[in-house]
Amino acid sequence: MEIIPADRYTFEQLTEAYNQTRVDYLIPMPMNVARLREYAHVYDIDLSCSCVAVQNTVMLGLGMLGVREGRAWITRLGVLPSGRRKGVANAIMTELIAQAEKRDLEAVWLEVIAGNAPAHKLFHKFGFRETRDLIVARRPPNPDTAVPPKNIKRVTALDHEEAIILLSHRRKRPNWLNDTESLQNTRNLSALLVELNDGGRGWITYHAGLLQLTRILVEVTAGDPVSVTAACLNVLHQRHKRQDAKTENIFDDEQWPGFQKAGYIESFRRIEMVKKLK
Ligand SMILES: CC(C)(COP(=O)(O)OP(=O)(O)OC[C@H]1O[C@@H](n2cnc3c(N)ncnc32)[C@H](O)[C@@H]1OP(=O)(O)O)[C@@H](O)C(=O)NCCC(=O)NCCS
Numbered sequence: 102m103e104i105i106p107a108d109r110y111t112f113e114q115l116t117e118a119y120n121q122t123r124v125d126y127l128i129p130m131p132m133n134v135a136r137l138r139e140y141a142h143v144y145d146i147d148l149s150c151s152c153v154a155v156q157n158t159v160m161l162g163l164g165m166l167g168v169r170e171g172r173a174w175i176t177r178l179g180v181l182p183s184g185r186r187k188g189v190a191n192a193i194m195t196e197l198i199a200q201a202e203k204r205d206l207e208a209v210w211l212e213v214i215a216g217n218a219p220a221h222k223l224f225h226k227f228g229f230r231e232t233r234d235l236i237v238a239r240r241p242p243n244p245d246t247a248v249p250p251k252n253i254k255r256v257t258a259l260d261h262e263e264a265i266i267l268l269s270h271r272r273k274r275p276n277w278l279n280d281t282e283s284l285q286n287t288r289n290l291s292a293l294l295v296e297l298n299d300g301g302r303g304w305i306t307y308h309a310g311l312l313q314l315t316r317i318l319v320e321v322t323a324g325d326p327v328s329v330t331a332a333c334l335n336v337l338h339q340r341h342k343r344q345d346a347k348t349e350n351i352f353d354d355e356q357w358p359g360f361q362k363a364g365y366i367e368s369f370r371r372i373e374m375v376k377k378l379k
Contacts, residue, residue, distance in 0.1 A: 102154055102155065102156045102161065102189065102192060103154070103155050103156070104152050104153075104154055104155075104192055104193065104196045105152060105153050105154075105155055106148070106149055106150070106151070106152055106153075107148040107149075107151035107152055107153050107163060107165065108148035108149045108151075109153075110153060112134050112137055112138050112141075113134055114160070115137060115153070115163065116132055116133065116134045116137045118153065118160040118162075118163050118181075119132060119137065119163060119177055119179060120132065121160075121181050122162060122163070122179025122180055122181055122182075123179060124182065125182055126179075127214050127216060127217055127369075128214060128368075128369055140177075141165070142286055143283050143286045143287055144167045144174065144176065144277065144278070144283055144286075145167045145168060145169055145282060145283075145286070146165045146166065146167050146176070146177075147166055147167070147168045148165070150166045150168065150197070150200035150201075150203075150204070151163070151164060151165035151166050151177075151197070152164060152193055152196045152197065152200075154180070154184075154189045154192055154193055156184075160181070161180060161181055161184035161189045162178075162179055162180035162181060162184060162189045162190060162193055163177065163178070163179065163193065164176075164177065164178040164179075164190075164193040164194065164196075164197050165177040165178075165197075166197050166200055166201065167277065168201075168204065168206070169280075169282055171206055171207045171208070172206055172207060172208050172209070172210060173197075173200075173201040173204070173206050173208075173209045173210070174209070174210045174211060174277045175194070175197050175209060175210075175211040176211065178190065178193060178194070178197075178211075178220070180193075185219075190223055191223075194223065194227050197209075198227065198376070198378075201378060202378055206378055207377065207378055207379050208375050208376065208377050208378055208379075209229075209375070209376045209378065210277055210373065210374070210375050211224065211229065211373075211374055211375075212235060212276070212277075212278075212350070212371040212372065212373050212374070213371065213372050213374065214369060214370070214371055214372075215234070215369065215370040215371065215372055221372070224374050227376065228376045229374040229375060229376045230374060230375060230376070231372050231373070231374055232373045232374060232375050233352065233353075233372075233373050234352075234353045234370050234371075234372060234373075235276055235349075235350040235351065235352065235353075235370065235371040235372070235373055236348075236350070236351050236352070236353055236357065236367055236370055237347075237348070237349050237350065237367070237368045237369050237370070237371065238347075238348050238351065238360060238365040238366060238367050238368060239345065239346065239347050239348075239365065239366055239368050240338070240345070240346040240347075240363065240364045240365045240366065241345060241364070242342060242343050242344055242345055242346075243338070243342075243364060249339055250332055250335040250336060250339065252297050252298050252299065252301075252328075252332060253295065253296070253297060253298070253332060253336060254296045254297060254298045255294075255295075255296040256293055256294070256295055256296075256336055257293065257294040258291070258292070258293055259291070259292040259293070259294060259304075260291070260292075261288070261289060261290045261291070263292060264284070264290040264291060264292035264306045265281065265284060265285055265290070267292055267304050267306060267320070268281045268284055268306060268318070269281045271320055272320070273352065273354075275318075276350040276373055278349055278350045279316075279318055279349070279350055279351075284306070284316065287308060287316060288308075289308060289309075290306055290307070290308055290316065291306065291307055291308070291309060292304055292305065292306045292307075293305050293333065293336055293337060293340075295329070295332055295333045295336050297324060297328070297329060297332055299324065300323060300324055301321075301323055301324025301325060301328060301329040301332065302321075302322045302323040302324060302329065303319060303320060303321040303322055303323075303324075303329040303330065303332070303333045304319070304320055304322070304333065305317065305318065305319045305320075305333040305334065305336070305337050306318050307337060309341055309344065310344070311344075312344060312345060313344055313345045313346065313347060314337065314341055314344045314345070314346040314347070315346075315347050315348075315349075316348075316349075317334075317337070317346060317347070317348040318348070318351070319333045319334065319356060319359070319360075321356065326354075326355040326356050326359060327355065327356070327358045327359040327362065328359065329359070330356040330358075330359025330360060330362075330363070331359040331360075331362040331363045334359070334360065334363035334364075334365075335363055338363065338364075346365070348360065348365065350371060350373075353370075
């Protein structure tokens with residue numbers, strides 16, 4: 102088996118290999134070429150330090166490395182079902198960690214879907230430790246019941262650049278997916294500043310697609326975390342009544358009940374893990 106840098110392959114080849122590694126995956130997540138390209142751009146994937154495991158020109162598996170200041174992120178790791186339990190993931194992980202070490206980075210991060218025992222065990226074996234639970238949640242559109250929230254004093258709409266400024270001032274360390282760099286790399290982010298009559302204040306950032314609202318993040322700057330979170334979400338859904346909504350990798354913290362109050366339903370959880378290199 103050879104480990105080859107992923108930049109020697111086309112996005113078409115990488116997409117095909119990736120999809121084959123996921124045919125029996127816990128949560129189906131097939132990708133097309135355009136989506137993998139976009140994914141690589143948004144999450145700062147460096148294909149020169151990502152890799153593919155190959156035997157006799159047949160791809161057995163792959164793994165990608167996102168690289169940002171001081172840190173790396175392992176993603177899209179997978180081995181074709183026919184090649185499993187033969188040390189392929191072992192070889193890919195060894196290479197990805199070596200690439201991060203070569204760049205003198207402080208830590209490598211990743212996420213594993215809760216319940217993916219083989220991958221979880223693999224990451225433990227490589228010295229990764231759990232940091233926190235992340236929730237992926239969705240909300241169906243509900244045009245009939247969206248009543249204008251009564252407790253709102255003022256709503257101010259902001260553009261992409263202003264949204265990025267808000268995001269760079271979050272109190273908690275964001276997960277890689279929602280980090281400011283990721284959101285800077287996406288287009289057309291919007292934000293709403295929401296002030297409540299009781300002095301509560303918060304903001305919400307999101308991307309409004311034709312059918313779906315994505316990249317929904319809420320920060321509470323004053324007042325009760327649950328009611329301010331729910332108010333920010335209600336304001337958003339009042340403005341976008343027909344779209345389905347999805348939020349990824351939010352925390353299981355004091356704001357989560359606010360999401361639930363606004364109609365969000367947990368789809369699945371990921372576990373964030375880190376391996377310190379220094
Ligand atoms: C998880 C996955 C990448 C492992 O690939 P693999 O090539 O079969 O793994 P390896 O043979 O290199 O095994 C390395 C270690 O992983 C763990 N592991 C792998 N498969 C396992 C299984 N079925 N049950 C328990 N542990 C397992 C073990 O710790 C193993 O070390 P060991 O052999 O010393 O016990 C593979 O099952 C896969 O592609 N799954 C679908 C996609 C996926 O889950 N990707 C990870 C997303 S976070």
